[in-house]
Amino acid sequence: MPSLIIDTDPGVDDAFAIALACAMPEVTLLGVTAVFGNVPLAMTTRNARRLLAFLGREDVPVGIGAAHPLVHPQVHEAYDVHGSDGLSGRADTLPEPRARASDVDAVTLMARLLEAADEPVTIVPIGPLTNVALLLAAHPRLAEKIDRLVIMGGGLAHGNTTPAAEFNLWSDPEAAQRVLAVEQVPVTLVPLDLTLRCTVDKAWLTALAESGPIGAALAGFSADTYAYYSEFLGRDGVPIHDAVAVAEAAVPGLLRTAAMPVEVDCSYGPGRGGLIADQRPEGRRRGQPTDRRPVEVAMEPTDGVDKLRELLLT
Ligand code: BDR
Numbered sequence: 001m002p003s004l005i006i007d008t009d010p011g012v013d014d015a016f017a018i019a020l021a022c023a024m025p026e027v028t029l030l031g032v033t034a035v036f037g038n039v040p041l042a043m044t045t046r047n048a049r050r051l052l053a054f055l056g057r058e059d060v061p062v063g064i065g066a067a068h069p070l071v072h073p074q075v076h077e078a079y080d081v082h083g084s085d086g087l088s089g090r091a092d093t094l095p096e097p098r099a100r101a102s103d104v105d106a107v108t109l110m111a112r113l114l115e116a117a118d119e120p121v122t123i124v125p126i127g128p129l130t131n132v133a134l135l136l137a138a139h140p141r142l143a144e145k146i147d148r149l150v151i152m153g154g155g156l157a158h159g160n161t162t163p164a165a166e167f168n169l170w171s172d173p174e175a176a177q178r179v180l181a182v183e184q185v186p187v188t189l190v191p192l193d194l195t196l197r198c199t200v201d202k203a204w205l206t207a208l209a210e211s212g213p214i215g216a217a218l219a220g221f222s223a224d225t226y227a228y229y230s231e232f233l234g235r236d237g238v239p240i241h242d243a244v245a246v247a248e249a250a251v252p253g254l255l256r257t258a259a260m261p262v263e264v265d266c267s268y269g270p271g272r273g274g275l276i277a278d279q280r281p282e283g284r285r286r287g288q289p290t291d292r293r294p295v296e297v298a299m300e301p302t303d304g305v306d307k308l309r310e311l312l313l314t
């Protein structure tokens, strides 16, 4: 049974991802770590704690992570996608946690959980990669306790924040570049190219809202994200990017992957934060091959998009 740590910036789709991890019997959720991203750190931490309280999982510890990227200040949050508080203005409908906030920082929490684990742990970074980069820099020997990273991030064809860059990589390109370079840690990258194909529509959200209180809350959180993405996509649909990564972490092999060397554009030009993936087939990487190690890039759900949507309704 995979044991997971979710590193997150809730965020509407992060809320779906956390709820999914709590609902899936295949998963042991060891901890959640918060990072700046969609909204500032104080809000992502509050949202993570309140979500776990709402889901009846206050036993899951929350670590407080980075408030800023490693090198360059964050340019803007994603209020336009996730609303004024990261949950379409509805964070206050979630209960206050009963337990007092633990003030353990994210890196310490991840390190303690990894050290204590009998089996290697899957980390699921679904926000900027700052916390994970700091963990790997501060505790390199713990790399061997990580089974793999299942990262939601990047776009091969295009970005969603700039033409080149997807939000999580764009928010801290230097952190993403460092994490992707750590040879000892296997990586599965879940890019926009896949998550934008796994959208759900209004009818799906209505069915979710009618499924019970948790479904109703998640559907309510989706209001601003749906408005943003239905315009971005030009159709009735909203992606729940981060839940796709959690689903793969919970059910390894759910997504079909292809191995390719990747790196992140850390320049200050228009490509900043973009994912550069060598999609040329192995053995045909002529010219100037990259010296980057290959990571597994998720290309499509092994059993099709509809099966994945069903799983996300769990
Ligand atoms: C990613 O960016 C965030 O806005 C979402 O929560 C997701 O992790 C998608 O680009």
Ligand code: CA
Pocket: 008, 009, 010, 011, 013, 014, 037, 038, 126, 127, 242
């Ligand atoms: Ca996220």
